[in-house]
Every structure is written in C-alpha cells, then in structure tokens.
Amino acid sequence: MGSFDVPLTKAGFGNTSRRDAWWLQPLVVFLGFSAFIVYSTWAAFQGDHYTSGPYLSPFYSPEIFGGSPHSWFGPQPSWWPAILPFSPALLILWAPGGFRFTCYYYRGAYYKAFWADPPSCSVGEPRNAYRGEKTFPLIFQNVHRYFLYLALAFILLLAHDAWKAMWFTDASGATQFGMGVGTIVLTLNVVFLGSYTLGCHSFRHLIGGARDSLAGRSVQRTAYDCVSSLNCRHMKFAWMSLFWVGFTDLYVRMCSMGIWTDWRLF
Numbered sequence: 001m002g003s004f005d006v007p008l009t010k011a012g013f014g015n016t017s018r019r020d021a022w023w024l025q026p027l028v029v030f031l032g033f034s035a036f037i038v039y040s041t042w043a044a045f046q047g048d049h050y051t052s053g054p055y056l057s058p059f060y061s062p063e064i065f066g067g068s069p070h071s072w073f074g075p076q077p078s079w080w081p082a083i084l085p086f087s088p089a090l091l092i093l094w095a096p097g098g099f100r101f102t103c104y105y106y107r108g109a110y111y112k113a114f115w116a117d118p119p120s121c122s123v124g125e126p127r128n129a130y131r132g133e134k135t136f137p138l139i140f141q142n143v144h145r146y147f148l149y150l151a152l153a154f155i156l157l158l159a160h161d162a163w164k165a166m167w168f169t170d171a172s173g174a175t176q177f178g179m180g181v182g183t184i185v186l187t188l189n190v191v192f193l194g195s196y197t198l199g200c201h202s203f204r205h206l207i208g209g210a211r212d213s214l215a216g217r218s219v220q221r222t223a224y225d226c227v228s229s230l231n232c233r234h235m236k237f238a239w240m241s242l243f244w245v246g247f248t249d250l251y252v253r254m255c256s257m258g259i260w261t262d263w264r265l266f
C-alpha cells in the first residue's frame with residue numbers, strides 16, 4: 001500500500017491546519033496560572049491576617065517565625081535583613097512552590113501557555129530549535145524528585161493544622177473539640193493536596209515504577225495501584241488543589257479581617 005506524508009504544521013508562530021479552538025486551553029491555563037501567581041505573591045508578602053482562631057493559612061504553614069500563636073520559634077528573627085519586608089510565608093513557600101513548578105503535568109501546561117513551546121499540538125512555535133531539559137535552565141526541572149520529599153512533609157504539617165482546626169477556645173479559655181466551616185476548608189485542602197502529591201509521577205516511580213515486575217509483592221502492588229489511580233487524575237487534582245489552597249488562604253484571611261463569619265457547626 002502506498003503512503004504519503006501529511007504536513008501537520010506550517011512554518012511560523014501560530015500557523016496550523018487545525019480548525020478547532022486550539023488556543024482556548026493554553027489561554028485558560030495562562031489566565032488561571034497568572035491569577036494564582038498574582039494572588040499568592042500578594043498574600044505571601046502581606047505578613048498579616050493569616051490566622052483566625054485555630055486556623056492557619058497553608059501559605060504560612062509551618063510558621064517558623066511569626067507573631068501568631070502558631071509560630072514555632074517566636075517573632076521575626078533578628079538576622080532578617082532590615083531592607084526586606086518580613087513575612088513568615090517567604091521562609092517556606094519556596095518548597096511547595098518548587099514542587100508544583102517542576103511538576104511533570106504543570107511543565108506541559110505552562111510550556112504551552114507561557115512559552116508557546118508549542119502553543120498547542122500541531123501549531124507553529126516561535127523558535128526553530130528544541131534544546132530539551134538537558135541544558136540550562138530547564139535542567140533544573142530534574143530536582144522535582146527531591147522536592148517530592150519536602151512536599152510529603154508539608155502534607156503531614158497541613159494535616160496537623162487541620163487537626164488543630166478542630167479545637168476551639170471558649171470564653172472561659174478552655175479548649176474544646178468542635179467543627180466550623182473553616183475546619184472543613186482546611187481538611188479539604190489536605191485531601192486535595194494529598195491526592196495531587198501522592199499521584200505524582202515521581203512518587204509512583206518511587207513506590208513501584210522502578211521495578212520490572214511487582215509479582216509476588218502484594219503490599220507494594222496494592223500501594224502502586226492506589227498511586228496509579230491518583231496518577232490517572234493528576235491533572236484534575238493539580239487544578240483542584242491549586243484553586244483550593246488559594247481559597248483556603250482567602251477564607252482564613254477574610255475571617256481574620258472580620259469580613260466573613262466562620263460558622264460553627266458544633
């Protein structure tokens with residue numbers, strides 16, 4: 001049977017034979033990412049209104065130094081440069097941010113949305129050569145597997161914050177178990193972030209992907225299947241967790257400022 005080549009992409013940035021709205025997905029990703037980056041950067045530099053009662057914003061957890069009761073080692077340290085505004089978030093956000101920025105799914109998303117590399121499948125890009133991730137600066141993407149360990153630790157810390165969000169101080173100063181809307185918000189944040197982190201490609205490889213066969217390893221095979229199930233929904237959990245972690249900070253901030261009321265369920 002004879003064969004012939006069909007050119008999929010014309011030369012030049014944005015040129016394509018596609019007739020669908022190929023630009024819609026990278027545009028939505030660009031707007032979504034941009035909105036989160038702008039808000040999270042603003043929230044991180046505020047250094048205030050990040051706690052409300054037992055609630056602590058995930059952007060500030062763990063609060064290594066700070067002025068709230070959640071602080072581990074007290075207020076702003078003396079060694080902090082005077083010319084820089086102090087915020088507890090600036091000490092820790094690099095870890096979860098680095099994990100998400102180097103995520104395998106997010107790379108494909110923002111490569112298209114921000115770098116147009118390419119803007120979409122079978123669409124011309126604004127460069128003639130591909131250097132790959134073996135050269136500077138993209139070679140730093142390979143640190144994702146190491147950020148994974150930090151991300152797993154942060155899940156445990158946020159789970160502890162969700163537990164603390166179940167204990168309220170009454171008018172007499174006594175601590176009692178309870179649940180408010182904020183408790184649910186912080187707990188869901190752990191669920192979504194945990195589902196995203198535990199479905200990570202690097203974690204899947206760590207659990208069992210490095211082996212040629214899992215036969216005879218029932219426990220490891222079960223764990224691998226669980227991680228694989230989350231991995232199949234990695235894109236969904238990536239966006240759900242991104243939105244929810246931002247909303248969780250917003251919720252705590254609005255309650256702290258007295259704009260929203262945290263309704264106690266019991």
